[in-house]
Amino acid sequence: MLLVACIWFVSPALNRSVDAQVAAEQEIVVTGEEVPSAYGAPPGLSRSRFSNVVNAYVLPPWAFFFGELFEGQGFRHGPPDYLFTQEIEMGLPYRFNVAAETELERFNGGGGVQTVSLEARWALADWNKIPLNPTLFAEYKFGVGTIRHEEVPPPPGGGGEEEEEEEGGPPKVPDAYEFRLLLAQEFGGRFEWAMNWFFEKENTGDRGREWGFSQAVMTPVLLPNERLKVGLEMEYKNVTTKDTRGDPINSFVIGPTVAWKPTTQTRLDISPLFGCTHDSPVADVFVAFSWLFGGERAEAEAPVSSRFRYYSDAAYSHSGKDSGKEMKQVAYVPPCPEWYGDREWNLNLWGTYAFTNTEFAPNPSLVDIVQSTSEGGPVLGTYDRYIGGDHAWGGGGDIKYFFCRYAGLGVEGFALDAHKPGFDIFEDQAVPIFVHRRINHNHTIGSVLGTLTLRYPIPCTRLAPYAWAGVGAFNGGGGVQTVSLEARWALADWNKIPLNPTLFAEYKFGVGTIRHEEVPPPPGGGGEEEEEEEGGPPKVPDAYEFRLLLAQEFGGRFEWAMNWFFEKENTGDRGREWGFSQAVMTPVLLPNERLKVGLEMEYKNVTTKDTRGDPINSFVIGPTVAWKPTTQTRLDISPLFGCTHDSPVADVFVAFSWLFGGERAEAEAPVSSRFRYYSDAAYSHSGKDSGKEMKQVAYVPPCPEWYGDREWNLNLWGTYAFTNTEFAPNPSLVDIVQSTSEGGPVLGTYDRYIGGDHAWGGGGDIKYFFCRYAG
DSSP: OHHHHHHHHHHHHHHHHHHHHHHHTOOOOOOOOOOOOSTTOOGGGSSSBSSSSOBOSOOOTTEEEEEEEEEEEEOSSSOOEEEEEEEEEEEETTTEEEEEEEEEEEETTEEEEEEEEEEEEEESSSTTSSTTOOEEEEEEEEEOSBOOSOSSOOOSSOOHHHHHHHHHOOOBOOOEEEEEEEEEEEETTTEEEEEEEEEEEESSTTOOEEEEEEEEEEEEOSSGGGOEEEEEEEEEEEEEOTTOTTSOEEEEEEEEEEEEOSSSSEEEEEEEEEEOSTTSOSEEEEEEEEEEEEOTTOOOBOOSSSSOOGGGTTTOOOOOTTSSSOOOOBOOOOOOOOSSOSSEEEEEEEEEEEEOSSOBOSSOOHHHHHHHHHHOOOSSBOOBTTTBSSEEEEEEEEEEEEEETTEEEEEEEEEEEEEEEEEEEEEOTTSSSEEEEEEEEEEEEEEEEEEEEEEOOOTTSSOOOEEEEEEEEEEOSOOOOEEEEEEEEESSSTTSSTTOOEEEEEEEEEOSBOOSOSSOOOSSOOHHHHHHHHHOOOBOOOEEEEEEEEEEEETTTEEEEEEEEEEEESSTTOOEEEEEEEEEEEEOSSGGGOEEEEEEEEEEEEEOTTOTTSOEEEEEEEEEEEEOSSSSEEEEEEEEEEOSTTSOSEEEEEEEEEOOOOTTOOOOOOSSSSOOGGGTTTOOOOOSSSSSOOOOOOOOOOOOOOOOSSEEEEEEEEEEEEOOSOBOSSOOHHHHHHHHHHOOOSSBOOOSSSSSSEEEEEEEEEEEESBTTBO
16 A cells, blocks of 8 residues: 555656656656655665664654564574564654564573563754764663573583572563664765664663674665665674673674665565674574555655665656756655545454453462361362453454544454363262362353444554443353354245245254253242253254245335244254244335334244143244445344243344345346345346336456465464373372372473473464465
8 A cells, every 4th residue: 555655656746857857858767766764864774773783863753663673693602592573663753763672582492572672762853964863762671581591602511500590490581771872874875874872771680781882884786776785784792790890791793784675665684793702692693574664744855965765756856967056855745645534344353361350279289279178268269250260262353333534333242261160079988088070161251342432543654543432241151052054045036936935944053052941931940950050051952944935025115024934953852943034124214225114023933842732932023123334234123022921021133244245146127216225236227218127237347356466465373382292280189199109290291392281372474475376
């Protein structure tokens, strides 16, 4: 989308440039890229990160920078160290930037998140107003992991300190603050240089201090439009702790750096740096992938050099050859694209993890079990009312309709797969110890909300902060009951047979448990319920169902449909159900049948193998409303009310449906002259000036191409990994006593990497398709 916007940005300026060329009778050749400038800075110095270890200047206002950085350090002794950094930065007006950063480490078989950082920077002036264009940088790092090794490379041998740490547990990563002075300059219109001076200090622990500098110089080569740059990069660090102020660690690495831009907005940097001192790593390899977008409204002044700058295609050109002075160009400001509009639908799906605030202990120790059994205390702590345990996984989704770009209404819901573990503890006279059997109660809980959402789209960006409020209900018991396969067949085209009969067949696979009988529960009595709870609720049986569907239109205004159905369960109490349902509807008020009202009813006769002569008769009736917010979507609401003793007091239905596709189907217009929304492209009014009805055939548009050449794909996913080891996280009491007395492993075999028997996480990949079939 941004590439299209930037090409559009170039066109009008080129037109004006052509007009000027005609007037001056001279030809100007323009080449360039479409990246905005930060207050007049060259493009390579307007990306926040100049190279892998050097930052420079600031981003243009409302530009966004995403970066993924990998650093691999190889030492003379010991295993290598791998660091992964994720960064997001946003440019603000008045030369301000704010950013957030996360650093992960992998060292010697273990790893995890180390720090989470917040950053800010401010450039003292617009580009080239002050020599070296100084920029102030401040960062605060929150330590969230454990220290896995010291800053100094590991010695050839000796593990005393490591053993001491292992015995007491590894120390936590301390919080730290850092200040930097960023300098940058362009020389001769060909070379770009940047330098950082930095000072960092830890707040706790060994109160480490680190200062030094990093710098890089780069120049474009080979490829046009500065798509490929090469240069030299270096970094020096001086590190001390509270005990080694007079004996610092001096690390200096230097090496080549290469920057390649596959597309206008993305860049890949590779820097293999090599150590030059005893304290330096043998090799320090950096690989960074970054993505810059936004900032289309940035204003920029052309540099003195005559080469065209890709950050302002529409604004800059060569100075006139026949003029005695250089020209000052100002970037044309195009209107920003609107990413958010009125009358818009939003659909969201997500995964959910819920945790409770109760003191829950799913794996109590042997002492806890014996003490709680003898003293009457709770073994597992306090149960949460809904989840039961202390956490649950699930998923959810919502759908919103924005009647204006700032506000919308919607429905949101989620479901959680909850479980409540417990113990069945008793004393076996044959074994003079307590024995317990672990049991687990699985259930599903969920919530449904009606929501009001407010949002403010930030101009010239794709970002919009949201705020919402909702009202709804929380359900503590439920689950998937059936999964069905259906098929239907209409005996003929519409109106070729009276009532247009259609045959329908369905097979239901029972996957849940029966939570209540078809008959409404009696006012009292819980005997059956208690018996079910003791033996476990019965499973939902498989069933098959047949229906005869009838439908007709009357007078061009009323639509009627009726279903006769018969259903039979295959197992269990072999329930049978037959009956009918029917509805009549007519459009009102809104044009194009956007709103319909009518009457709906349903009758059911239900029996089981033991009650064939005493059926349950249920009959409900009530109004129904159907509203079509868009051409393809519909919302139906039917509050039906019971009319017999066996009927529910109220039976409320709410359905949201979405119809799409079928554009290539041929269709014949109905006799009635009103336009049918279910086939917009195919049907139209019959001709008024013709003596016979017209047969309309749908126009078949060319299919859109969703996949193309030279395309980037970005994927993110959640990951669940399980091992093949015999791991027992919850051993029985007998296992604990036996393993303690006989020396066997209590918890089985540990996996080399995961440790336990499973792990949750996430991953991602990025692909570049050089053609639509391979990447």
